Amino acid sequence: MSPFMAHLLFAVGAEPDTAVRPEGLGDHRMRMGTRLAGNLHETPDHGEHAMETNPPANPGRRAFLLVPAAALLLSGLPGHGGERKPLKIGIIGAGRIGGTLGELWVKAGHEVLLSSRHPERLEDLARRLGPRARAGTPREAAVFGDVILMSVPYGALPQVGRDLAAELAGKIVLDTGNPYPSRDGDMAVAARAKGTGVASAGFLPGVRLVRAFNSLPHTALRSEAHRSGERAAVPLAADDEEALRVAARLVEDAGFEPVAVGPLARAKEFDVGTAVYGKALTARELRRGLGLARP
Template identity: 30%
Template sequence: MKLGIIGTGNIGIALGKALTKKGFRVMFGSRSVAKANQAAGEMEHNADGGTIANAVHFGEIVFLAVPYKSIEEVLRNSDSFNGKIVVDCTNPVIFGEYPELAIGHTTSAAEQIAKMIPEAKVVKAFNTAFSNHIANGPYFGPNDGSMFFCGDNAQAKAAVAKVIEATGFEPVDCGPLSSARMLEPMAVLIIRLGNNMGMGNEIAFKLLTRE
């Protein structure tokens, strides 16, 4: 399967590393084609770089791995999202002494993005784990990490669940895209635990279920 990854930072590179190893073909899209090529060069194989529009055009699934505040600019520079599955990895975080959400309760970053690109099938995922576990796998002994995801299109969610499994996380379907209102605060919680409460980034969420 062909994946477009917009953004060459922590999450973009982590997704690229995990998924190219599993045989997915990736095109990085960046504001700078040189940076996208550099990101592709960090992968062992299966990766190319291009513009943001090139990566959107290439991907059957397109990951938004950019700051939420840059989304409008990124979408302005994109190709058509018609029929594409779009994975929103963003968190609308304001970093201060304690990180906060810029929006929430009655909407979410994912729902705002879905309104901006109504022709796409938006799925929220990969926003509640630190990038090191996305790159290397969420392996904590018997308790591998869970990856919560949500969206309004069943076929898109099934495709994204397979991608989540490929990264080693256990996919947990959280229902409609409005569940992103719960998933985005979870990201702020794990950042506070890691950064403010001194737990570092060797932590991840796990949903326990009784057999």
């Protein structure tokens, strides 16, 4: 457990038996509770998502379950962990989602390498974004990035994972893809049944995966970024503490508010077809829709 998380556990008074323990990835791995404040499930009668709220059994447990959200808030404060330096972001699939996020991150001071199977088609966009952007191949993006944005059609994810396994190993990867059976075939059906977070982790072994930017409409990435008032929220799911913090920073830098939902297994709660999918919700609305409403 990292000193940062240990400090948070102490600050909120979590009980010793609720401590976060590493599971094979040292300080980078964080085991989150199976319930943060509730659970979203599908009701068999209507096929719709309903909320079932189960409060934690005791105050110590309740405090622990708030740690991921507190970690996200504190990690975004200036000065936490030193000065926040610009990141190098490799974007694999610079289409409507990847291209828009690349533009937002360049404006925030990061460097991006935009990639696709036809990098020559991205040269104009890279020139327009200025010296912090350039175009290249997916392999070049995988090598370039401290962080990778994976934004390819979901059916292509297994092949990308195989082709770039060596380049992606150990890197933080933000996965935006959604499985659509009409486009991606039977693998999409299986991914939805398993949960996209768990399925993506199987296609991208060895990476530090975060489900992110999959639930907002691509048009909202441009129209809702840095909006006045309460920002639009982006749900995040990850099994890796540091990856979650980096993803939260990039969500903020793009002009949105990060909401930690839980481990990758809980990414299913904001998959295609859920009550929160495809909506530009505020953080309060998103937490309420996912049963994460704060007490």
